[in-house]
Amino acid sequence: MVNLKIDNQDIEIQEGATILEAAKKLGIKIPTLCYNDALSPYGACRLCTVEVETNGRKRMVASCLYPVREGIKVSTNGDRVIKARKIIIELLLARSPDVKVLQDLAKEYGIEKPRFSLKKEDCILCGMCVRVCTERLGIGAIGFEGRGTTRKIGIPFGLEESDVCVGCGACTYVCPTGAIQMETKALSKFRQSFGINERKCRYMMMGVVDYKLCPNNYECWRCDIDQRMEETFGTHPALAVKKTAEKEPIKVEEFLIEPDLFYSAGHTWVKRINGRLRIGLDDFARRLIGSIDDIKVKNINDEIKRGEDVWQLICGRRQAAMHAPIEGKVIDTNIDILDNPKIISASPYRIGWIYTLEPYNLEEDMKKLLFGIKAKRYLIEHSNKLHQRLSSIGVTITDGGQIASALHQRLSDKEWQELINEFF
Ligand code: SF4
Ligand code: SF4
Ligand code: FES
Known part of the structure; x- marks a missing residue:
């Protein structure tokens, strides 16, 4: 506490x-x-x-x-x-x-008129819509595009109409400014992608109901279930109920692991998404590094070899390089973490992802990663090793047996470097 x-x-x-x-x-x-x-x-x-x-x-x-x-x-x-x-x-x-x-x-707050030049945007780029669609629905139909003054919310890959949006309205619900409006005609691609007998109710996709097909061509305003949902939950169902497919992170010693991810010995994680790989750092690395002030990353199209330095984390005056879990080409970097590296510490497995890679030897490289029980065992082993290491150099573990925060401030340069070399 x-x-x-x-x-x-x-x-x-x-x-x-x-x-x-x-x-x-x-x-x-x-x-x-x-x-x-x-x-x-x-x-x-x-x-x-x-x-x-x-x-x-x-x-x-x-x-x-x-x-x-x-x-x-x-x-x-x-x-x-x-x-x-x-x-x-x-x-x-x-x-x-x-x-x-x-x-x-x-x-x-007693502000009559802003002193800055006025624009006419509805969207304040708060990212609520992107997060609800990715985190609660697991769909990712919308995302950020561009940087700086051209940054906006859009449909990935420059499409005009999403072919994965289920029209659940969760993005509209969470948007604080009313910038997102639902247009049911925009669901035509989604409707066309299912035969008439395979149109799963969107509440089934959200994990709210176990099994139901949509008899209304996704015109939810004609459906009793839809009318009752918000009254039942007092909020949008996507926020009230976790996706059935979404598994809770598991606590292993004092660290969290997401059961669906693959892990490397150097404490990065890997997730397969349509033949590409998303990577980030795991909770063990997050706890060891502490609050991340900056990150140095590769450029888009850079090639990465397995085991080479793949990003450099900066916390205070200390640095920590981590190693690539697989080989491939960088096709996307999470621009949110470049703008605000603290997002990595806040959500290392989700919005704090670092790269998307085009893998070169997908099947071979995946075999070298840890999954399920093997990932858990490895984490327990490393947790014990870390505790021994810290007590041997005289760093107190907190009362709950947890690794004390801000380790980087408590170790000498040599101790820090040895710790990073040993665990990453
Ligand atoms: S309506 Fe639902 S699926 Fe479509 S973009 Fe919004 S949150 Fe995502
Ligand atoms: S939730 Fe609304 S204001 Fe926030 S980023 Fe999305 S569209 Fe913009
Ligand atoms: S609520 Fe927006 S930064 Fe905290």
Whole structure:
């Protein structure tokens, strides 16, 4: 457990919770736009900014991403926080002046007119729609495109109409600005892709009902089930119910592993997606590295050899290179983690993925990875080894037997490098 103060109130909460969760437990309301507790935190809007004081040093952080730490003091409504929040609201309002939720926030914070030049965007790029579609539906019908001023939400691969969207409306439901509207004609490709007797009800695809075919040609407004769903759950069903196919991460010692992924001995994971491979770092690596400040990655089209340095993580003044679990060509890099590397620490298995690769020797390389019980055994072995290693160099393990946070600050350069060489 971790003890901290929020707005001068003491709170004890489990390690790994965020400041936002701790504040909620105390009944302190911090405004958010890109947060939903059914989705991974993303840190896009910064509206939840608070001030954190650690050993007399103060800094502003996004409370939805920032984990609680022993002894910190948090201010959610001090002068600096309010000033920062006002600027954030001004910037958002300048981008999307017609959006009601931003107009209401501006009113609440006494902002009459933004000082910045006005645009006419509905979308604030909070990524809620992308996350709900990927994380809760497992579909990924929409995603971010472009960078900087050209960044927008779109259908992957430049398609005009998605052939995988099930029209569940979860993206519309979570969008805080109303930027996404459902057009049922846009489901024509999806409808055409099934024969009349194989049209699974979209609630079956979400894992809400076990078996049901759609008798309504996916015109859900004609269906009683659809009308009852939201009333039953009090929220969109995609947020209330986990996909049946979605397996919970498993706790192995103090680390989490996702049962459907393959793992390398150097603590990266690999997921097969339509003949391509997505890769990232596992929870063991995340815990060892701590909060990631920066990441150096390969370029698109770079070739990667199995075992070579594939990315470099930077935390404080320490660095850690990790090794490629397979051979292939980089065809995509997660631009979200380049913009905000803390996403890797917050969600290493999902929105914190790092590359998509075109593999060269898929079947051969996959055989060298660990899966299921083998992955678990390996993790137990490495967990024991890590504990022994840390106690041999005099690093205290926390009361719950967990690896203490911010290891990189507690080890000498030599100790750090030896640890990285041994485990990655
Ligand atoms: S309607 Fe559902 S499946 Fe389609 S993009 Fe939105 S969340 Fe994804
Ligand atoms: S469409 Fe809505 S939910 Fe999606 S990024 Fe834009 S504002 Fe956020
Ligand atoms: S709610 Fe935390 S950054 Fe948006």
